[in-house]
Amino acid sequence: MAVSPSSSPTATRKRPARKVSPTGSWTRALAEPAREFAPTAIETIAGMLPTGLRGALYRNGPARLQRGDRWVGHWFDGDGAVLRVNFDGRDARAVYRFVQTEAYRRDAASETWTQGSYGMKAPQATLTQPVRQRLRHPANTSVLALPDRVLALWEQGHPYVLDPETLETKGRDSLSLADGQPYAAHYKRDPETGEIFNFGVTYGLRTCLNVYCSDRQGRIDRQSKIPLSGLPLIHDCLLAGPYLVFFVAPVRLDLLPVLTNQICFGDALRWKPQFGTQILVLDRETLTVISRGETDPFYSWHFGNGYVDAEGNIVGDMVRYNDFATNRYLQQVGQLDPHTEARGTLWQFRLDPQTGAMLGSVELADTCGEFPIVAPSCVGRYARRTYMSAFRPGSDVARDLWSTIACFDRDTGELTVAELGAHRYAIEPTYAPDADRPDLGWLLTVVYDSREHRSEVWIYAADRLGDAPVCRLSLPEVIPMGYHGCWAPNPKKCG
Numbered sequence: 001m002a003v004s005p006s007s008s009p010t011a012t013r014k015r016p017a018r019k020v021s022p023t024g025s026w027t028r029a030l031a032e033p034a035r036e037f038a039p040t041a042i043e044t045i046a047g048m049l050p051t052g053l054r055g056a057l058y059r060n061g062p063a064r065l066q067r068g069d070r071w072v073g074h075w076f077d078g079d080g081a082v083l084r085v086n087f088d089g090r091d092a093r094a095v096y097r098f099v100q101t102e103a104y105r106r107d108a109a110s111e112t113w114t115q116g117s118y119g120m121k122a123p124q125a126t127l128t129q130p131v132r133q134r135l136r137h138p139a140n141t142s143v144l145a146l147p148d149r150v151l152a153l154w155e156q157g158h159p160y161v162l163d164p165e166t167l168e169t170k171g172r173d174s175l176s177l178a179d180g181q182p183y184a185a186h187y188k189r190d191p192e193t194g195e196i197f198n199f200g201v202t203y204g205l206r207t208c209l210n211v212y213c214s215d216r217q218g219r220i221d222r223q224s225k226i227p228l229s230g231l232p233l234i235h236d237c238l239l240a241g242p243y244l245v246f247f248v249a250p251v252r253l254d255l256l257p258v259l260t261n262q263i264c265f266g267d268a269l270r271w272k273p274q275f276g277t278q279i280l281v282l283d284r285e286t287l288t289v290i291s292r293g294e295t296d297p298f299y300s301w302h303f304g305n306g307y308v309d310a311e312g313n314i315v316g317d318m319v320r321y322n323d324f325a326t327n328r329y330l331q332q333v334g335q336l337d338p339h340t341e342a343r344g345t346l347w348q349f350r351l352d353p354q355t356g357a358m359l360g361s362v363e364l365a366d367t368c369g370e371f372p373i374v375a376p377s378c379v380g381r382y383a384r385r386t387y388m389s390a391f392r393p394g395s396d397v398a399r400d401l402w403s404t405i406a407c408f409d410r411d412t413g414e415l416t417v418a419e420l421g422a423h424r425y426a427i428e429p430t431y432a433p434d435a436d437r438p439d440l441g442w443l444l445t446v447v448y449d450s451r452e453h454r455s456e457v458w459i460y461a462a463d464r465l466g467d468a469p470v471c472r473l474s475l476p477e478v479i480p481m482g483y484h485g486c487w488a489p490n491p492k493k494c495g
């Protein structure tokens, strides 16, 4: 059942923007605004639900790329919508809602984009307006499930609070942070202590990296502020035993043309390979810098995981690009017309935490991928398997989108790619531990079938990605491919 939010009329007076989206292409999923749906029982169409799969999957991503006759400038600009799929060991129910941000309500009423964003210039801006105020908050990047609420996260602002069951938007949550202290989208949760580490970059004359640590309830109990040189883009970090690690890629914001509103934020990010990639190693207790290092220029949006090896060195993995062409590719994805090759592959590195010196790095697999994750119980410690989105073998990396999921096994050195079939596209996998068997886990992804123009939830045994999914469930509406999600466990048995 589709529902329309009261503040988002589906019939606009302005002519809706249209993009060509042929049958069989992933672009169909993004070509029109997604349709919300109320909490709905969803049907198993193949296999059986594992009885130990109990909890909720949350997924976030841009689900509206047009307002009236205007299209977004970049995939990052689209309005966030969150999917929740709840499993009780017997049945599954799903709900899908846009995050009702202030910008969403205002733009829905105006039937256009009324504010600047990552990929769009502000309609009007004054020279003294801070960078963050030039960017509309799309709440579209990730989700953090806390015991009493769910947070829809974005990179440059405070999160929005959602009801964990209905996904109703409850307003913004500052987390007791100052207005200029953003709470970014790539938190790391320690599986034993429940601590949540996160960060946010404040741009301006004194650009700095804010680092936060919260308890398991989400209360920030310590924070630090680290001055940064230039205006870099930092999207993710790494928890590795007692350390937090930041890689500062040689991307710098050219501030003046943004302040004078000549170009948008995303177009003002410059690739400066002469700066190399800076490394910051922090003590996770004090959140202060232990060491700084420098290595070759490369770009990475996402880390998989990190741990400390027997020699006391940090070992981590990431999807690594040779340059920042990935930004152009993602901009073109938002236009439904990518044509820039940006090859991101899974790499492993080793570095000395006391000196920040890079000791070595190696490409683990040459299949292009993104969104690497590990089982939540392994965050910050050794993980045998890293899962990620991947391009189907034979894909045109410049024009296609991630279409399958893959698993790299450190014990065997092999990459297993799931076979979804032609014209299907999977999003970032989410790991769900089995509630009854700690040695088991399930890998969940949302698959878009571009010929049938519908979405399904697929569930794999996490250690058998080469086998068919153990269960497939039909969703009532298309869920556009998005970014990040999480799993909120519920160990209670049904009935």
Ligand SMILES: [Fe+2]
Pocket: 185, 186, 235, 301, 302, 483, 484
């Ligand atoms: Fe991300």
